[in-house]
């Protein structure tokens with residue numbers, strides 16, 4: 252047997268494994284690195300997040316990625332160069348974190364790497380009859396594995412598409428295995444660049460679970476701040492939006508995209524919800540002269556309305572539901588206030604701290620759970636084909652040499 256297969260086999264047999272979950276999302280703010288002690292698998296998965304850190308991206312990284320990020324047309328040579336470059340950089344960032352935490356790379360069983368999505372195009376978006384859904388993550392795992400010396404499991408999304416899904420959201424797998432409850436209906440709401448949710452019925456009945464992207468979380472607000480308030484990267488603590496007034500015609504127009512009229516499950520990205528989308532809505536409503544603060548107030552309300560609409564849609568037939576939020580949007584007080592005011596059935600919006608997971612670390616932890624299933628799971632497999640959640644094992648294994 253190859254020594255790498257033997258090492259994987261031994262990791263799979265362990266009572267507890269150390270898995271580093273990595274997520275680099277659509278916000279391009281940094282690489283989320285979660286050091287997780289994982290035991291069990293399936294519904295018996297136990298996670299202890301031993302350390303978490305976001306390694307901020309510098310201006311150079313952001314500039315390089317933005318050259319190709321969510322662009323229909325871009326320099327293919329640059330994409331080819333970025334694929335290994337991002338993998339190596341993520342590897343170096345993992346090593347930085349390990350040094351900071353005083354953890355030896357040899358102690359880590361595997362890295363679970365999401366990579367960097369540079370383009371996502373479900374059928375509802377590309378509308379080309381010859382093609383299925385598509386999604387592309389760069390930052391190849393071979394480069395992480397060689398850079399760190401740690402076996403790396405990556406490229407999780409292709410299997411989802413191959414088996415009938417849209418390549419996202421994948422959070423539902425970890426949400427079901429780790430956050431299902433027999434005592435309450437739960438909505439796990441993540442508000443990153445794009446917002447998404449998972450509905451977990453109190454019964455934990457897999458056939459009633461569903462998950463979907465909702466629309467923009469922070470993505471258009473971030474892009475607008477970066478364009479008009481540079482060097483600010485986002486509307487910290489809603490300071491800008493709080494100074495503006497909501498413009499109703501613009502808000503109404505922003506809510507008109509066909510995506511919002513599609514049933515769950517559906518996925519989207521900054522390929523659709525971007526500054527061009529805003530500009531078109533401002534042109535149609537003759538609001539191009541609005542102050543930047545008014546635009547930000549309107550964008551904030553827009554994200555909140557679509558998020559609240561999705562929560563209300565999930566919960567309309569339920570006596571009770573508890574929402575657990577995660578992602579950077581929880582730090583935007585105006586967004587949170589709007590969502591709560593638009594969901595009259597909710598008394599509060601909790602965050603995943605209440606369930607034992609740091610809300611900023613949640614997506615990175617999710618990939619650690621997916622890698623754990625790839626390695627040690629397989630006995631109790633979760634899915635709900637009717638809801639676009641195929642029963643699959645995700646991830647490709649890269650060895651260090």
Ligand SMILES: Nc1ncnc2c1ncn2[C@@H]1O[C@H](COP(=O)(O)OP(=O)(O)OP(=O)(O)O)[C@@H](O)[C@H]1O
Pocket residue numbers: 275276277278279280441442443444445446469473484485486487488489577578579580582583584614
């Ligand atoms: N103090 C704050 N005030 C307002 N917004 C904040 C604050 N802190 C973080 N954010 C928002 O959270 C964003 C980062 O969120 P997160 O890291 O969850 O996104 P992501 O993982 O890249 O996105 P996705 O889940 O779509 O892939 C920032 O770009 C910003 O918009």
Ligand SMILES: CC(=O)N[C@H]1[C@@H]2OC[C@@H](O2)[C@@H](O)[C@@H]1O[C@H](C)C(=O)O
Pocket residue numbers: 276277368371386418419420421422423443444445446447464518519520614
């Ligand atoms: C293609 C892609 O990277 N999609 C991301 C993005 O960011 C949020 C939302 O859109 C979600 O569908 C997904 O990420 C999370 C981790 C997911 O798959 O659950």
